[in-house]
Amino acid sequence: GINAEYGVVDYTGIPMSQRTTKIKQVAEVAEVEQKTELLKAAYRAFKQYDKDKVGFLRQNEFELLVRDVYKSFNLPLPSEQEISEAYPKADLNNDGLITFDGFKRWFQDVFFKSEGFSFNEQPWIATQTKTFTRWCNSLLIARMKRVRDPFTDFSDGTLLINLLEIASGQSLGKYHTHCTTKYQKIANCGIAMKFIKDQGLRLVGIGPEDLVEGNKNLILGLLWTLVGRYQLSKGGDQEIKKIMLSWINQRIEPYGLTCSNFSTSWQDGRILNALVDGLSPGIIFQNPTDVTSPDFLSGDRVSNIRKAMDIASNTFGIPAILDAEDMANIPDDLATLTYISYFRDVLEDMQEDKKTEELKKELEIREKMATQKQQEAQLKYLEEAEIIQRGQERDIQKKIEEVKREIE
Numbered sequence: 001g002i003n004a005e006y007g008v009v010d011y012t013g014i015p016m017s018q019r020t021t022k023i024k025q026v027a028e029v030a031e032v033e034q035k036t037e038l039l040k041a042a043y044r045a046f047k048q049y050d051k052d053k054v055g056f057l058r059q060n061e062f063e064l065l066v067r068d069v070y071k072s073f074n075l076p077l078p079s080e081q082e083i084s085e086a087y088p089k090a091d092l093n094n095d096g097l098i099t100f101d102g103f104k105r106w107f108q109d110v111f112f113k114s115e116g117f118s119f120n121e122q123p124w125i126a127t128q129t130k131t132f133t134r135w136c137n138s139l140l141i142a143r144m145k146r147v148r149d150p151f152t153d154f155s156d157g158t159l160l161i162n163l164l165e166i167a168s169g170q171s172l173g174k175y176h177t178h179c180t181t182k183y184q185k186i187a188n189c190g191i192a193m194k195f196i197k198d199q200g201l202r203l204v205g206i207g208p209e210d211l212v213e214g215n216k217n218l219i220l221g222l223l224w225t226l227v228g229r230y231q232l233s234k235g236g237d238q239e240i241k242k243i244m245l246s247w248i249n250q251r252i253e254p255y256g257l258t259c260s261n262f263s264t265s266w267q268d269g270r271i272l273n274a275l276v277d278g279l280s281p282g283i284i285f286q287n288p289t290d291v292t293s294p295d296f297l298s299g300d301r302v303s304n305i306r307k308a309m310d311i312a313s314n315t316f317g318i319p320a321i322l323d324a325e326d327m328a329n330i331p332d333d334l335a336t337l338t339y340i341s342y343f344r345d346v347l348e349d350m351q352e353d354k355k356t357e358e359l360k361k362e363l364e365i366r367e368k369m370a371t372q373k374q375q376e377a378q379l380k381y382l383e384e385a386e387i388i389q390r391g392q393e394r395d396i397q398k399k400i401e402e403v404k405r406e407i408e
Helices: 018-048 059-071 080-090 100-113 122-145 158-168 182-198 207-212 216-232 239-253 271-279 290-293 301-316 326-327 331-408
Strands: none
Touching: 018 059, 018 100, 018 182, 059 080, 059 100, 080 100, 080 122, 122 158, 122 207, 122 216, 122 331, 158 182, 182 207, 182 216, 207 216, 216 239, 239 271, 239 290, 239 331, 271 290, 271 331, 301 326, 301 331
16 A cells, blocks of 8 residues: 555555556655645644734734744744745735735745755654654663664664663664764664564565665654654554543543644643643642633643643653644644643553552551551460460469478
């Protein structure tokens, strides 16, 4: 099959002459889908800054939005000159007011036509790259190792092998710890790929050479496969999402919320705050209904999300592998799903700790009861021994008196 999200093609049965055409078709589908998602994100951003709901932005609102767009897409912030030049381009009617059509024209000029912008790297590749890289580092820290760029750092296979050993708890055997040749790099990556396949994971269209050469789409697909196995659960994407959605909706039901997906449902921060509060009721909301209060809904959604992430990290040790800006402005299913899975893990650990504490208390009670019974038995023994001793003393005294009488 064809996975348009990663551009991965199953070449089985496809003649060599048709492969290039298939890849181009995949790329075209992916580009159209990504442009659609970008325009949706642009519209949502425009609505957020159109706070009085009049359908247009004034100059100061437009300039703030421009800065926010650059920041959200991890682009270098524009200079004041660039912002001042953007304003007249977006002012289609020359009336000082920026409609969405004007904003869209500026947005498309920046993101669809600029030579300095690689569309295939935005926005989902950037979001997934950050999220999956942080997931890798949350494991690799156990060996004091770190991934900075997965598209280059996995090229010799050593970090990938370390990641697999930590995640699986198994050894991959001998490999080249210091690669000096491409052959050694390919050999290491081959060891990692073989192990992944031996674990029952299906890899389509990717080989050791793709890791060495830094194929971005295929490497992201590989990392998502590893996240699915070692962080989420076994099963396909849809099965994982279905299980996680069911779990999330159980957790947020007391808050009167419903989660239908791993993208738009999370943008206003309500579900994330409810999940965090559910781990320790009262840590964010005094009452579950506060999550739908005007005060909360009127707040900045990025700030609301960041607050929840900070509490999750500082209080429960949940790593912030996802940026608040990404969740609010350019949500990605796989990135959100990976991040939220840590909440499930924390809750399971808390429940296990609770069971352990309950068992500990039960054992303490049993020990106290056993000690009390032992003390009671010892006391009874001493009492019986004392009675016996007194009886023996009376018998001895009686015999002494009998002897005295016989002597007399």
